[in-house]
Amino acid sequence: MKIATQVKLMPEVGQTAALLATLRTVNDAANWVSGVAFERGVPREYELRRHTYAELKSRGLGAQPAQHVIKKTRDAYTTLRANLRAGNLGKPGSKRRIKAESKPIAFRPEAAQPYDDRCLSWQYDQRTVSIWTIAGRLKDVRFSCSPEALNTLLKYRKGESDLVMRDGVFYLVAVCEVPEAPLNEDPAAFVGVDLGIVNIATTSTGYRAAGRGLNRHRNRQLDLRKKLQAKGTKSAKRLLKKRSRKEARHAADVNHVIAKTIVATAERTGSGISLEDLTGVSSRVRLRKDQRTSLHSWSFHQLGRFIEYKAKRAGVPLVYVDPAYTSRQCSQCGYIDRRNRVDQATFACRSCGTVMHADDNASHNLARKGKTVWTAGRESRVPATP
Known part of the structure; x- marks a missing residue:
C-alpha cells in the first residue's frame, strides 16, 4: 500500500x-x-x-x-x-x-x-x-x-x-x-457508517461524530474571510494568506480522528466496515442556496479515503454499498416508505412502529448491506459440476 x-x-x-x-x-x-x-x-x-x-x-x-x-x-x-x-x-x-x-x-x-x-x-x-x-x-x-x-x-x-x-x-x-496487514477473511459482522453533515459519521455500533463543532469552526472562518476581504488592506491580505488552508487542515484532522475511531472499533470486534458509495453526490443532490456551502465544503471523499487506508493497514475488510433507500427503510422490518423519515433526526416506521434516530437506522441498514455484498463477493459464480 x-x-x-x-x-x-x-x-x-x-x-x-x-x-x-x-x-x-x-x-x-x-x-x-x-x-x-x-x-x-x-x-x-x-x-x-x-x-x-x-x-x-x-x-x-x-x-x-x-x-x-x-x-x-x-x-x-x-x-x-x-x-x-x-x-x-x-x-x-x-x-x-x-x-x-x-x-x-x-x-x-x-x-x-x-x-x-x-x-x-x-x-x-x-x-x-x-x-x-x-x-x-x-x-x-x-x-x-x-x-x-x-x-x-x-x-x-x-x-x-x-x-x-x-x-x-x-x-x-x-x-x-507500507505492507498491508493480513486481511480478516471471515468478519464476524459489519460496521455500517452513515455519513452526513449534521452528524459527520454515525456507526451501527453506537459511535456518533457530531458535525456541530466543525460547522461552527467553518462558519467562523467564513465570517472572518468576509470581513478581511471587505477591509482589503495590506495587513488584511497578509492575515488572509496566513490563515489560508486553516479550515482544510482542521477538517482533515477531524476526519483522521473519526477514521481512526471507526477502524479501531472494527479491528477490536473482528468486524468489517460498510461505507456508502457517494460517488458524484455533489452533482446529483439538489439543495437550496444556503445549504450548498455546507455540502460542498465537507469532504465525504477524504473521510472515505482515510478510513480505507487505515482499514488496509489494520487488515479490516471494507466494502462500498449503494446507499439508496437506507434512510427510508426500517432496519427492523425492512418496510420502505418516504414518510418513515419524520424529520432530519427522527425515524418512525409506519409498519412496525419502530422509532429511533434516523442516522442510527441508516447505519444498521448499511451494515446489513455490507454483509450481503461481502458474502456475494466470496461466493463462487461458477455453475456446479453435474
Missing part, C-alpha cells in the same frame, strides 16, 4: 533561493512542453520527448529533471482526459469543458516537481537531504518531521518524492510502500 509522508525542509538563505529558482525554471519548462503537446495533439511520451528533450537540456535542466518535466506534463494531460471521460468537467459543449479543452494545461510557477533517487538522496541519521537544483547539487539541506514519519521513511520509502512549496515553505512528499 502506498502512502505519502511529508517532511518540512529548512534550507539556508542561499539554498532557499536555489530551490525557488529551480521550481520556477522547471515549471516554466513544463508550460513550454505543454504548449508543444497541445499543438501536436498530445502525442505519446516517447514522441513528446523526441520533440522537447534537447530544448529542455539547453535550458539548464539535467537529464533526469528533463525526463520528469516531460512525464509530469504528459501525466497532466492523461488526468485531464480521464476527467473529461468521467464528466467531471461538465457535459460536452459546457463552458467549463470548452475552456479546459481549448488551451494548453498551465503549471503554476511553484507547482510540485518530482524527484527520483538520482536527483535526491536522504541522510536519515543527520536528517538532511542532497537535492538537485539548477544552481548545482545542494548538500546538507536540513529537514524536520515527527519520529513516526522518520521511522516510516527509513523502513518503507520507495520511489519518487515531490518538492512542494506552500506559503513560502518547502516540503518533500515521499512515497512509502
